[in-house]
Amino acid sequence: MIAYIIRRLLVAIPTILVLIIASFFLMHFAPGGPFTSERPLPPQVLANIEARYGLDQPLWKQLYDYLFNIIFHFDFGPSFKFKDRDVNDIIAQGFPISLTYGALSFLAASVVGISLGIAAAIRHNTWIDYVAVGLGIAAQALPNFIMGPILILTFTLWLGLLPGGGWNGGQWQYLIMPVIALSTSYMGSIARITRSSMLEVLNSNFIRTARAKGLPTRSVIWRHALKPTLLPVVSYLGPVFVYVLTGSVFVDIYFSTGGLGQAYVGSALSRDYAVLLGVTILYGTLTVVVNLLTDLAYAWFDPKIRY
Amino acid sequence: MNKQTRLLIASFLSSTFITGAAFAAGVHPTTGEALADDQTFTYRILDEHSSVDPQVVEDVSGAEIVRDLFEGLMNQDRDGNLVPGVATGFTTNDTKDVYTFTLRDTAKWSNGDPVIASDFVFAWKRAVDPELSSPYAWFVQLMSIENAGAIIAGETAVDELGVTAIDDHTLEVRLSAPLPYFAQMTTHATTFPAPQKVIEAHGDAWTKPENIVSNGAYVLTEHLPQERSVRERNAMYWDNESTIVDKVVALVINDENVALTRYLAGELDRTEVPAGQFPRLQKEHPAEAISFPRLCNYYYTFNLSEDGPEAFKDPRVRQALSLAVDRKIITEKILAGGQPEAYTFAPEATAGFTVPEVEMSAMTQAERDSLAKELLAEAGYGPDNPLTFNMIYNTSESHKKIAVALGQMWKQKLGVQTDLGNLEWKVFLETRGNQDFDLARGAWCGDYNEASTFLDLLQSDSGYNDGKFQNTRVDELLASAKIASDTTKIYTEVEQILAQESPIIPIYHYAGVYMMDSDVGNWPVDNVEQNWYSKNLYKIAE
Numbered sequence: 001m002i003a004y005i006i007r008r009l010l011v012a013i014p015t016i017l018v019l020i021i022a023s024f025f026l027m028h029f030a031p032g033g034p035f036t037s038e039r040p041l042p043p044q045v046l047a048n049i050e051a052r053y054g055l056d057q058p059l060w061k062q063l064y065d066y067l068f069n070i071i072f073h074f075d076f077g078p079s080f081k082f083k084d085r086d087v088n089d090i091i092a093q094g095f096p097i098s099l100t101y102g103a104l105s106f107l108a109a110s111v112v113g114i115s116l117g118i119a120a121a122i123r124h125n126t127w128i129d130y131v132a133v134g135l136g137i138a139a140q141a142l143p144n145f146i147m148g149p150i151l152i153l154t155f156t157l158w159l160g161l162l163p164g165g166g167w168n169g170g171q172w173q174y175l176i177m178p179v180i181a182l183s184t185s186y187m188g189s190i191a192r193i194t195r196s197s198m199l200e201v202l203n204s205n206f207i208r209t210a211r212a213k214g215l216p217t218r219s220v221i222w223r224h225a226l227k228p229t230l231l232p233v234v235s236y237l238g239p240v241f242v243y244v245l246t247g248s249v250f251v252d253i254y255f256s257t258g259g260l261g262q263a264y265v266g267s268a269l270s271r272d273y274a275v276l277l278g279v280t281i282l283y284g285t286l287t288v289v290v291n292l293l294t295d296l297a298y299a300w301f302d303p304k305i306r307y
Numbered sequence: 308m309n310k311q312t313r314l315l316i317a318s319f320l321s322s323t324f325i326t327g328a329a330f331a332a333g334v335h336p337t338t339g340e341a342l343a344d345d346q347t348f349t350y351r352i353l354d355e356h357s358s359v360d361p362q363v364v365e366d367v368s369g370a371e372i373v374r375d376l377f378e379g380l381m382n383q384d385r386d387g388n389l390v391p392g393v394a395t396g397f398t399t400n401d402t403k404d405v406y407t408f409t410l411r412d413t414a415k416w417s418n419g420d421p422v423i424a425s426d427f428v429f430a431w432k433r434a435v436d437p438e439l440s441s442p443y444a445w446f447v448q449l450m451s452i453e454n455a456g457a458i459i460a461g462e463t464a465v466d467e468l469g470v471t472a473i474d475d476h477t478l479e480v481r482l483s484a485p486l487p488y489f490a491q492m493t494t495h496a497t498t499f500p501a502p503q504k505v506i507e508a509h510g511d512a513w514t515k516p517e518n519i520v521s522n523g524a525y526v527l528t529e530h531l532p533q534e535r536s537v538r539e540r541n542a543m544y545w546d547n548e549s550t551i552v553d554k555v556v557a558l559v560i561n562d563e564n565v566a567l568t569r570y571l572a573g574e575l576d577r578t579e580v581p582a583g584q585f586p587r588l589q590k591e592h593p594a595e596a597i598s599f600p601r602l603c604n605y606y607y608t609f610n611l612s613e614d615g616p617e618a619f620k621d622p623r624v625r626q627a628l629s630l631a632v633d634r635k636i637i638t639e640k641i642l643a644g645g646q647p648e649a650y651t652f653a654p655e656a657t658a659g660f661t662v663p664e665v666e667m668s669a670m671t672q673a674e675r676d677s678l679a680k681e682l683l684a685e686a687g688y689g690p691d692n693p694l695t696f697n698m699i700y701n702t703s704e705s706h707k708k709i710a711v712a713l714g715q716m717w718k719q720k721l722g723v724q725t726d727l728g729n730l731e732w733k734v735f736l737e738t739r740g741n742q743d744f745d746l747a748r749g750a751w752c753g754d755y756n757e758a759s760t761f762l763d764l765l766q767s768d769s770g771y772n773d774g775k776f777q778n779t780r781v782d783e784l785l786a787s788a789k790i791a792s793d794t795t796k797i798y799t800e801v802e803q804i805l806a807q808e809s810p811i812i813p814i815y816h817y818a819g820v821y822m823m824d825s826d827v828g829n830w831p832v833d834n835v836e837q838n839w840y841s842k843n844l845y846k847i848a849e
Contacts, residue, residue, distance in 0.1 A: 304645065
């Protein structure tokens with residue numbers, strides 16, 4: 001197990017390195033630069049600015065300096081757009097916000113999704129099943145960019161119950177709509193995966209054995225059926241966790257949360273190279289780590305899996 | 308308690324405690340309107356501002372904040388006229404190349420230090436210093452201050468800039484060329500003073516709320532990037548007694564429809580109206596939906612460089628395309644926000660600019676259409692030899708609608724085939740700047756309120772002339788306008804040449820289209836540059 005983790009981490013390093021290098025070149029090859037503007041800067045001013053940020057160096061040198069500063073100083077560079085902040089500042093300020101929304105959405109999507117799925121499977125072909133499946137499909141059909149406007153019109157404009165956006169130190173009123181918008185469609189998918197997985201498990205031989213030896217339904221479900229049911233769900237939850245963090249781009253922009261999504265999209269549009277690259281590395285690393293955790297979780301859910 | 312007693316108490320309170328809420332529950336000293344208890348003004352900004360450092364800020368929303376936090380030599384009133392700021396006034400010599408400003412001795416920084424002439428000297432030198440490499444260094448060059456260009460280029464020492472503190476309250480500026488409107492330029496953020504000690508102590512981080520020291524009517528108290536920035540009244544401001552609004556909150560809301568919803572839910576006092584929604588909002592909220600002219604134009608430019616299409620080298624083709632544009636459909640059906648149709652390059656709202664009579668503006672659309680057909684046929688284009696070209700614009704819902712409408716108009720009226728290209732902003736700038744297009748969208752907002760801020764764009768050697776229009780007569784006229792006492796004739800001739808040659812297709816001139824809560828008093832709708840100061844606003848009791 002330990003050896004497996006170490007092996008995986010060693011593979012992760014070149015993966016992230018490739019990600020950095022590919023993003024670095026893609027970014028620099030995109031037309032326009034951080035200081036391209038409608039009012040072209042006089043050549044001297046442009047030269048001064050480029051020298052200040054090292055953009056006058058050849059690309060390989062820029063990449064080398066960039067990697068050097070990350071590895072030895074954990075410094076992801078300055079923002080070209082926001083003079084009083086560097087990339088570390090921007091991530092330190094925005095990521096906790098995105099993480100809060102993301103984690104809450106993940107929790108909401110998995111708890112509600114799994115519960116709905118289990119309820120539907122246990123009461124297969126009853127009204128509970130139909131309602132749960134109906135809700136699941138409806139939720140799946142409502143991506144966050146549809147949910148956002150619906151929620152804001154309902155709760156902010158018509159009912160006047162919730163503020164239409166902002167963060168305000170993470171007060172609960174400000175969290176509700178973004179979390180619903182972000183979690184709904186995943187909730188639907190999780191419910192459907194759980195339901196079909198549970199139905200399959202309930203029809204398998206070891207469950208029939210458990211029932212045959214006279215175990216009450218409750219124990220059959222909780223002690224025997226739940227773990228194998230969750231195996232396919234867990235493999236879906238891993239990517240979902242990454243999606244709710246990166247997918248918060250829309251929610252961050254739509255609800256003006258001050259989260260990292262806004263900074264990410266803004267940096268791509270303004271060619272704020274260091275910010276763009278910094279957030280890409282963060283998201284990339286997160287994906288690698290979460291994938292590893294998902295793989296490790298398999299072993300717990302399925303004793304047949306050994307590392 | 309009658310109004311007078313309340314006013315007395317209010318002024319007593321304000322002079323005694325110099326704290327916020329002096330006017331709360333009072334009445335406005337000149338209009339007599341009852342003032343709201345909560346003097347907070349909340350408005351939407353489209354995007355996070357780049358900085359609140361006066362010498363660094365480069366975007367409109369940043370400059371709005373900087374105008375509240377810092378005060379320059381001169382300010383603008385609600386009509387855009389020059390009024391004293393830190394300076395009580397100025398004198399100039401006969402040749403208008405030396406300006407001397409007298410600074411008031413009551414002006415203070417928010418830490419209590421006096422604002423002195425050397426604070427301006429420090430700031431202006433900072434603006435041109437290659438070390439800072441300010442994106443607005445060019446503005447100081449535009450102000451014609453002695454040696455500015457050479458310092459920016461790194462050829463001369465920063466200390467050679469033509470600005471001197473004669474004493475603490477006298478600032479002398481020497482110009483390399485006479486500039487009659489120099490004082491107007493000191494209302495621009497780049498020229499605001501900067502606190503040397505604070506900048507030296509904190510470096511780039513000096514603009515964070517915990518470090519910043521400013522000399523305007525407000526101080527920065529909170530900043531959550533991409534979410535909000537809050538400024539509150541500055542007790543040290545020399546005219547703090549006259550300030551009514553206590554707190555100003557700028558909320559970053561990228562999506563204009565969300566912003567409108569939040570406005571309608573009462574979260575905002577001001578927001579922009581999305582294109583096309585003005586008529587509905589005006590009907591439903593007549594007191595809140597407002598539209599007024601702005602100092603900006605919207606046009607399409609032909610690529611007249613060597614890389615441009617052969618067809619566009621013929622002025623008849625350019626004129627035909629311009630004539631066939633039904634501007635009324637664009638302003639009334641697509642934008643619907645009270646934008647004026649444009650037949651000239653400079654907007655009518657420009658100070659001292661009389662819109663010249665150009666032939667096209669006097670014709671009916673039917674007359675224009677038939678003339679367009681004639682001209683295009685004369686140029687050799689018709690059903691057998693259809694004109695085709697590409698047109699590019701940057702990503703935006705309304706730019707797209709306008710481009711589609713233009714393409715349709717040309718297709719239906721003239722049988723012209725257009726190929727639309729929607730480009731992301733930076734790609735668009737690069738493509739247009741490299742003359743890699745046939746027809747491209749353009750827009751310009753005046754840097755100062757004088758027609759040359761627009762017309763200079765079409766000078767042969769202008770860096771902003773992406774269509775590469777070359778006309779020696781236009782160049783001569785524009786050069787002569789710099790020193791002329793009456794420019795009306797000159798600008799009229801320039802616009803007439805532009806109408807004849809049609810290097811650009813003027814479409815419309817901008818309007819400020821806002822939803823503004825009716826309890827916001829004194830919004831400067833007549834200031835076409837929209838240089839507004841929170842200290843002049845007030846909230847009326849509802």
